[in-house]
Amino acid sequence: MGRSIDTLLAHGGAAIDAAYGEVVPPIHVSTTYARDAAYRLPSKAGYTRDDNPTTLPAEALLAALEGGAEAMMFGSGMAAATAVFLTLAPGDHVIAPRMMYWGLRGWLVEHCRRFGLGLDLVETHDLDAVRAALRPGATRLVWLEVPANPTWDVADVAAVAELARAAGARVGVDATAATPVHLRALALGADLVMHSATKYLNGHSDALAGALVTAACDEAWQRLRTQRHDGGAVLGPFEAYLVHRGMRTLAVRVRRQSASALAIATALEGHAGLEAVLYPGLPAHPQHAVAARQFTDGFGGMLSLRVRGGAEAALAVAGRLRCFARATSLGGVESLVEHRATVEPPDSPVPRDLLRLSIGLEDPGELIDDLRAALA
Ligand SMILES: *Cc1c(COP(=O)(O)O)cnc(C)c1O
Numbered sequence: 001m002g003r004s005i006d007t008l009l010a011h012g013g014a015a016i017d018a019a020y021g022e023v024v025p026p027i028h029v030s031t032t033y034a035r036d037a038a039y040r041l042p043s044k045a046g047y048t049r050d051d052n053p054t055t056l057p058a059e060a061l062l063a064a065l066e067g068g069a070e071a072m073m074f075g076s077g078m079a080a081a082t083a084v085f086l087t088l089a090p091g092d093h094v095i096a097p098r099m100m101y102w103g104l105r106g107w108l109v110e111h112c113r114r115f116g117l118g119l120d121l122v123e124t125h126d127l128d129a130v131r132a133a134l135r136p137g138a139t140r141l142v143w144l145e146v147p148a149n150p151t152w153d154v155a156d157v158a159a160v161a162e163l164a165r166a167a168g169a170r171v172g173v174d175a176t177a178a179t180p181v182h183l184r185a186l187a188l189g190a191d192l193v194m195h196s197a198t199k200y201l202n203g204h205s206d207a208l209a210g211a212l213v214t215a216a217c218d219e220a221w222q223r224l225r226t227q228r229h230d231g232g233a234v235l236g237p238f239e240a241y242l243v244h245r246g247m248r249t250l251a252v253r254v255r256r257q258s259a260s261a262l263a264i265a266t267a268l269e270g271h272a273g274l275e276a277v278l279y280p281g282l283p284a285h286p287q288h289a290v291a292a293r294q295f296t297d298g299f300g301g302m303l304s305l306r307v308r309g310g311a312e313a314a315l316a317v318a319g320r321l322r323c324f325a326r327a328t329s330l331g332g333v334e335s336l337v338e339h340r341a342t343v344e345p346p347d348s349p350v351p352r353d354l355l356r357l358s359i360g361l362e363d364p365g366e367l368i369d370d371l372r373a374a375l376a
Pocket residue numbers: 076077078079081101103104145149174176177196197198199208209210330
């Protein structure tokens with residue numbers, strides 16, 4: 001009923017428990033639920049692979065944040081994303097970004113090859129490329145990642161959704177890096193939003209989780225429910241508790257991380273040791289206008305640096321950083337640096353001189369000093 005996301009998050013989306021007055025939902029560990037003498041279940045929960053009462057508040061909160069009809073949590077971001085493609089049929093055609101989260105791209109190429117799905121990897125921030133790739137009647141899904149790892153290209157969700165709808169295709173958006181604080185993809189016309197909740201939603205680098213949010217409880221969503229039920233990639237109750245707990249501070253964390261990322265990108269732009277600073281909040285970013293129109297409250301806490309001197313120079317800079325942990329993942333309270341080319345296969349399109357930064361909650365001035373010292 002029209003609550004701001006700050007209020008929704010602070011309250012955890014949940015009513016206070018009537019029996020005990022708990023302001024935090026409890027962790028329900030039972031895998032099975034007893035029926036009464038008439039063989040009725042007391043609630044929706046019957047077996048924890050269908051629904052777990054600890055997961056429900058996290059799902060309800062995320063659905064409210066995204067303005068969706070329902071949300072489903074999964075055991076990881078990959079479990080959530082792969083479920084979407086596993087509900088397509090051989091012969092279906094899919095469009096996905098050329099530059100996207102590597103783990104999903106690698107799986108998708110292999111899955112489509114083995115199961116007979118058509119796949120086009122295109123620059124989804126280029127509307128002409130999307131238009132040219134759409135096959136009316138055959139394209140079932142256009143997958144976007146906004147902004148896209150690790151170059152932070154920004155696809156125009158509303159424009160792609162319009163093209164896709166005209167061709168009879170659905171649109172799914174991996175909004176992990178944007179979070180619902182910056183992007184409401186469903187309001188822009190997407191059918192489905194996906195999150196690696198391992199990242200900003202949980203926010204503390206201590207739980208693996210994923211989520212899907214749907215605009216409508218339609219047939220495609222029912223297929224996804226069946227997929228989760230049968231595939232069994234559900235979230236454990238302890239992780240569900242951690243994700244729900246983490247989400248309650250999502251907006252304050254993400255706004256601060258975005259403000260710091262913008263300050264860092266601005267301070268380093270034009271640095272003699274860098275070929276480029278990739279951040280959608282910079283006016284020089286090729287899709288800055290789209291980003292400014294479609295994002296709310298900032299441009300996200302992720303940016304990348306292209307270091308002058310190639311992979312070796314980039315690794316040397318990473319090695320000199322003191323305030324950033326050299327680790328994969330993103331969206332936690334601690335800042336991380338990653339040389340993506342080291343962890344991706346040789347045929348990856350990611351530039352070899354690229355360092356990806358996940359900006360945490362440290363003092364932004366100290367992060368800038370650390371980066372300047374490492375680049376000097
Ligand atoms: C991490 C990530 C994933 C995969 O999520 P897991 O929780 O690691 O399975 C998918 N997309 C993006 C953009 C990510 O950052």
